[in-house]
Amino acid sequence: MASAAHDDIDVLAKAKRALPHDYTPSDDEEYMSDKHLNYFRVLLLEWKKSVLAAAEGTLQNLQDGPIREPDLNDRASSETDWGIELRTRDRQRKLIAKIDAALRRIDSGEYGWCQVTGDPIGINRLIARPIATMTVEAQQAHERREKVSRDD
Template identity: 65%
Template structure:
């Protein structure tokens, strides 16, 4: 990477920050996935990822600090169950971080917001509720119906 390229990308981000008000919400009456919408979803994804990563750090610290010798068998079993549940939750969140990273890549590549099956735009309401969505609601429903049919076999 060239020494000046970092400053240029930071400058581009500064310009994006300037044009996106804190109370901005994507609207159906503006061009789909315009610069403001892309920046809105990029920020939303980064904020979500940061929250997940902070939670993971807290869990790791808690597990390291929580290692202790508990003489009561029932209390020890209860603590082990809690730890297993926490680790399972964190594993799900680790997978979610990978999906967030994938969505951020799609934002950078200009593919974000479009269904990977049909190529049609994913509704703004769906993206706001599930920013990692890769399929339109209709495509997702078809996918889940097919999945259920094959599962019942």
């Protein structure tokens, strides 16, 4: 699981490197100004492009792999690898859906605002996690409630 999260970070870092280096949003500007929204739109589109390229590689690995291995150990290893590839592909599919949802929020004027409290999510949080839908505090409260309900 940590590896998949690390891969997401690598893909996001690659998308950030593809952005023009002449602008980075700051707290000194009006929150969610046109410049901010344009920056995040470009970042999200670059991130989506990177995820799709990685997904294409995953799909290619699945297509190239042998269907049956003669040795039982090799077959078990191949099936484990396939399972990991399929989980990775599912994570990528879900991430693309979240990126698309963030792009829709930009278009509707809701991007950058917490869906729970209505407060600003914050530029630094959005730079770190452009698909964030909640402030750090709201996210922590949500995770605590989720943990409590799982423990019941």
